[in-house]
Amino acid sequence: MAKKGLLIHYDYCTGCMACVVACKQEHDYPAGRWGIMVKDFTRETEGRVQVDFLPFPTDLCDLCGRRTAAGERPACVKHCMAGCMTYGEVGELARIMETMPRSVLFAPR
Amino acid sequence: MAKGTFVRTTAWSPGPGCHGGCGLELYVEDGRLVKVEGDQYHPYNQGRLCPRALALTQYVYHPERFLYPLKRVGERGEGKFERISWDEALDTVEERLGEIRDKYGAEAVIFAQGTGRDVGGPISFLCYSFGSPNWVQLGLAGHSCYTPRLAAMMFTHGDYAVLDAGQFLPEGMADPEYEVPKVIVVWAQNPAAGCQDGFYGHWVTDCMKRGSKLIVIDPRWTWFSSRAEKFLQLRPGTDAALALGMLNVIISEGLYDREFVDEWCSGFDELAARAAEYPLDRVSAITWVPAEDIAQAARLYAEARPAAIQWGVPIDMGPSGTTIAQAITHLWSITGNLDIPGGQVIARAAFEVATYPFSTQELHSLYGEEFVKRMNEKRIGAQEFKLLRNFRGWGQPDRAVEQMLSGEPYPIKACWIQTTNMLGGQAADTRLHYRALKNMEFNVVVDCFPNPTSMAVADLILPAASIAEKESLRSWWSPLQVMMPAVQVGECRSDWEINLELAKRFNPELRRRFDTVKDLIDDRLKPSGYTFDELKDGHWKFPEKDTPTRPYRRYEKGLLRPDGRPGFRTPTGRLELYSTSFKEFDMDPLPFFTEPPESEVRTPELAAKYPLVMVSGRRSPVFFHSEHRNIPWLRECDPDPIVEIHPDTAQALGISDGEWVAIFNDRGRIRRKAKVTPIVHPKTISVPHGWWLPETQGTEPDLYGIWDLNCNLLVNIGPGDASGYGGGPYKTTLVAVKKLGEGAAAGRGAGDTAKRGEE
Ligand code: SF4
Ligand code: SF4
Ligand code: SF4
Numbered sequence: 001m002a003k004k005g006l007l008i009h010y011d012y013c014t015g016c017m018a019c020v021v022a023c024k025q026e027h028d029y030p031a032g033r034w035g036i037m038v039k040d041f042t043r044e045t046e047g048r049v050q051v052d053f054l055p056f057p058t059d060l061c062d063l064c065g066r067r068t069a070a071g072e073r074p075a076c077v078k079h080c081m082a083g084c085m086t087y088g089e090v091g092e093l094a095r096i097m098e099t100m101p102r103s104v105l106f107a108p109r
Numbered sequence: 110m111a112k113g114t115f116v117r118t119t120a121w122s123p124g125p126g127c128h129g130g131c132g133l134e135l136y137v138e139d140g141r142l143v144k145v146e147g148d149q150y151h152p153y154n155q156g157r158l159c160p161r162a163l164a165l166t167q168y169v170y171h172p173e174r175f176l177y178p179l180k181r182v183g184e185r186g187e188g189k190f191e192r193i194s195w196d197e198a199l200d201t202v203e204e205r206l207g208e209i210r211d212k213y214g215a216e217a218v219i220f221a222q223g224t225g226r227d228v229g230g231p232i233s234f235l236c237y238s239f240g241s242p243n244w245v246q247l248g249l250a251g252h253s254c255y256t257p258r259l260a261a262m263m264f265t266h267g268d269y270a271v272l273d274a275g276q277f278l279p280e281g282m283a284d285p286e287y288e289v290p291k292v293i294v295v296w297a298q299n300p301a302a303g304c305q306d307g308f309y310g311h312w313v314t315d316c317m318k319r320g321s322k323l324i325v326i327d328p329r330w331t332w333f334s335s336r337a338e339k340f341l342q343l344r345p346g347t348d349a350a351l352a353l354g355m356l357n358v359i360i361s362e363g364l365y366d367r368e369f370v371d372e373w374c375s376g377f378d379e380l381a382a383r384a385a386e387y388p389l390d391r392v393s394a395i396t397w398v399p400a401e402d403i404a405q406a407a408r409l410y411a412e413a414r415p416a417a418i419q420w421g422v423p424i425d426m427g428p429s430g431t432t433i434a435q436a437i438t439h440l441w442s443i444t445g446n447l448d449i450p451g452g453q454v455i456a457r458a459a460f461e462v463a464t465y466p467f468s469t470q471e472l473h474s475l476y477g478e479e480f481v482k483r484m485n486e487k488r489i490g491a492q493e494f495k496l497l498r499n500f501r502g503w504g505q506p507d508r509a510v511e512q513m514l515s516g517e518p519y520p521i522k523a524c525w526i527q528t529t530n531m532l533g534g535q536a537a538d539t540r541l542h543y544r545a546l547k548n549m550e551f552n553v554v555v556d557c558f559p560n561p562t563s564m565a566v567a568d569l570i571l572p573a574a575s576i577a578e579k580e581s582l583r584s585w586w587s588p589l590q591v592m593m594p595a596v597q598v599g600e601c602r603s604d605w606e607i608n609l610e611l612a613k614r615f616n617p618e619l620r621r622r623f624d625t626v627k628d629l630i631d632d633r634l635k636p637s638g639y640t641f642d643e644l645k646d647g648h649w650k651f652p653e654k655d656t657p658t659r660p661y662r663r664y665e666k667g668l669l670r671p672d673g674r675p676g677f678r679t680p681t682g683r684l685e686l687y688s689t690s691f692k693e694f695d696m697d698p699l700p701f702f703t704e705p706p707e708s709e710v711r712t713p714e715l716a717a718k719y720p721l722v723m724v725s726g727r728r729s730p731v732f733f734h735s736e737h738r739n740i741p742w743l744r745e746c747d748p749d750p751i752v753e754i755h756p757d758t759a760q761a762l763g764i765s766d767g768e769w770v771a772i773f774n775d776r777g778r779i780r781r782k783a784k785v786t787p788i789v790h791p792k793t794i795s796v797p798h799g800w801w802l803p804e805t806q807g808t809e810p811d812l813y814g815i816w817d818l819n820c821n822l823l824v825n826i827g828p829g830d831a832s833g834y835g836g837g838p839y840k841t842t843l844v845a846v847k848k849l850g851e852g853a854a855a856g857r858g859a860g861d862t863a864k865r866g867e868e
Contacts, residue, residue, distance in 0.1 A: 012314060014301035014332045016730045017746045021160035024742050025144060031741035042330075044787040048340075049330040051788065079147055079158045081301075081311045083318075 011102035019076035126733030176599025186809030215240030223529030238612035248536030250837030251827030257430030267678030298421025354392030366445030376687025415451035430835020494833030579603035735799035
């Protein structure tokens with residue numbers, strides 16, 4: 001089976017934390033265990049301030065195997081308030097990425 | 110987890126805590142809520158969901174939740190409560206409030222709520238059934254939450270208006286009638302962190318994806334500022350000057366919609382003359398925003414069609430909030446953006462179903478004109494403030510707290526406090542509100558968890574149901590929908606259930622009308638022609654085309670006025686840029702700028718002593734005001750009571766990131782953990798509100814750390830204006846900050862001594 005992954009259009013990530021909690025709920029991770037974290041990369045750059053967030057699926061991310069096996073989207077992808085995450089085959093996602101500036105592709109273990 | 114059985118419902122209040130509207134799927138196993146998902150078929154959120162709704166299971170089954178009625182057995186503040194039955198609890202309320210009514214009159218009881226949640230309907234119903242006119246957002250200085258903006262819109266256009274994100278159309282943004290705004294002005298809000306005023310915040314990102322360009326007006330950089338064509342970083346509280354400056358550019362450069370203005374508006378010449386008093390050099394000096402940026406933003410907005418404005422509560426909290434709002438409404442009015450696709454659409458409750466009385470018209474339809482008039486005789490603030498008397502049903506919060514202490518013009522003896530934690534939240538001058546509530550003979554708290562307010566003042570506690578446990582209805586604004594219970598938790602009851610039962614005791618006539626909550630909901634649904642059962646399980650309804658509660662261009666079609674003629678629901682039928690109603694209310698009929706009560710301009714000596722402007726109230730995506738600090742999944746995302754401080758300011762004060770600092774002025778002193786960040790202006794600090802530490806000592810004197818952490822200890826009450834609205838100085842209080850040094854962490858008693866309420 002082709003390798004699956006997450007394409008994250010981080011330019012649109014507003015730092016809303018929905019993915020973080022969606023993942024915890026789905027996996028019943030207690031506080032302190034994170035399947036995905038969202039990091040703030042706010043910085044001053046050329047006289048302006050750039051507020052950017054980047055979601056980082058951790059080693060606990062299993063791409064929501066149980067959900068996807070049942071035909072559901074991963075919990076983070078479905079609930080992302082900005083709709084900035086896509087689940088799919090890594091090769092296919094890489095092609096989408098060509099026309100998606102400021103995005104990252106995540107392939108889990 | 111595989112799909113199991115779920116109940117489809119709509120979010121509004123306890124749980125996510127929000128202004129609501131999302132479709133939810135509540136998964137139940139063996140009578141227990143096991144999971145929450147967004148409803149992907151729901152037009153509002155299309156499956157998406159915020160962290161607070163996703164953490165609902167931790168909220169619903171939290172070990173500290175109130176599960177049954179409690180009565181106080183120790184002194185107030187000792188935290189000693191004893192379980193009682195619902196019968197005993199309701200008998201007690203009936204007896205105690207009844208005695209007060211007999212002795213002092215029904216007006217001696219205040220019915221206090223917090224923000225715009227699914228409590229406004231039930232609490233006003235109980236308040237009026239009891240016979241009190243005093244339905245109050247107690248603690249909310251200047252009544253500055255949406256009501257000032259609503260008043261400005263009502264007395265200008267005769268209706269309310271919101272950014273058109275397709276929310277009134279069944280197909281949303283995909284509807285063929287819909288157009289995406291070419292430009293969106295995000296004015297004083299961070300829509301990423303919540304869904305304020307019933308508006309799903311991420312509709313703004315949806316519009317951006319479809320091409321909307323942004324203008325952002327805020328004292329603080331947000332995710333949206335970084336993506337804006339123009340970001341205007343204004344001095345807190347100067348929004349009216351900025352809006353008038355933009356109006357001046359648009360009018361003097363002829364960028365307004367002449368046809369719309371000529372055909373539909375009145376008072377344009379007066380507005381033009383007023384705007385001319387705000388040349389850009391003056392506005393720039395007032396607002397800190399470069400003149401050229403103001404001009405460019407004004408042109409960008411006026412030349413785009415359609416364009417829309419998404420505005421936030423800081424407008425209400427500015428000095429004279431109604432006038433700031435009025436100036437901003439004129440931007441969309443004179444550019445012809447009102448009630449067009451992708452503009453500012455007129456927002457009415459779907460099918461004119463009144464749940465939460467949003468306007469005088471709705472109060473009349475629910476309770477009758479005579480009744481409302483009678484209530485006005487004693488309503489707090491209604492004699493003093495003509496606008497307030499003629500708008501909605503609220504009592505004036507600042508006058509209410511004063512009256513709770515002074516007993517003038519008549520005594521206030523009891524407070525019904527329903528799902529509002531004002532001492533941990535909105536109450537400006539926390540100590541004053543603490544004393545006022547302590548001064549009551551009887552306080553009832555209806556809530557889900559112990560909090561500083563319940564701990565300090567409750568005599569009786571009633572356990573409120575969460576969103577997962579209740580039946581209710583929602584028509585704010587579209588679609589019309591109902592809420593369905595999925596589980597029962599302890600003996601918790603919904604706000605409607607509690608209030609209907611008590612209302613029947615106070616007004617036995619209601620027994621004949623409503624047996625159950627469902628009967629009451631069905632009664633309220635009547636204007637729509639639907640019943641609760643027809644709407645449940647995801648059968649939400651949008652109004653039909655060409656009806657008064659669905660856009661567009663209703664003023665042309667005669668759908669807005671009661672007489673069916675084209676035009677607006679104003680005294681003149683025109684969109685009144687010069688408000689004849691404001692004139693009648695002894696207010697300036699045109700917008701104007703006034704300095705914040707404390708500022709470098711108005712109070713320079715004070716500013717020399719306290720050189721920083723404290724802006725409170727920035728939203729966190731994981732909290733709703735003072736809620737959710739006890740929910741583990743949420744708290745770990747935003748763990749500490751921080752203060753955001755600019756790197757230059759921090760450096761000058763010798764403060765490093767993560768260090769505990771004191772924030773103080775003549776009213777008091779609090780502590781916060783410094784977050785050094787360039788998103789704030791060097792002359793302002795941002796201090797998130799609603800902080801208390803549920804994990805620390807709740808009994809007095811600690812009250813979960815509020816005397817140590819709550820920023821509203823430093824904020825004065827309002828109002829600052831003849832309208833009775835606006836000027837809750839939450840955004841413009843002057844303070845100084847200083848380093849505290851080693852070991853000064855909150856909640857551990859180290860460093861400063863906590864300030865107590867008695868001081
Ligand atoms: S794909 Fe599933 S496991 Fe991975 S981060 Fe998203 S929610 Fe967590
Ligand atoms: S849910 Fe989406 S927008 Fe929100 S933090 Fe996660 S990736 Fe970012
Ligand atoms: S805050 Fe917004 S996303 Fe969350 S439940 Fe409320 S309306 Fe829905």
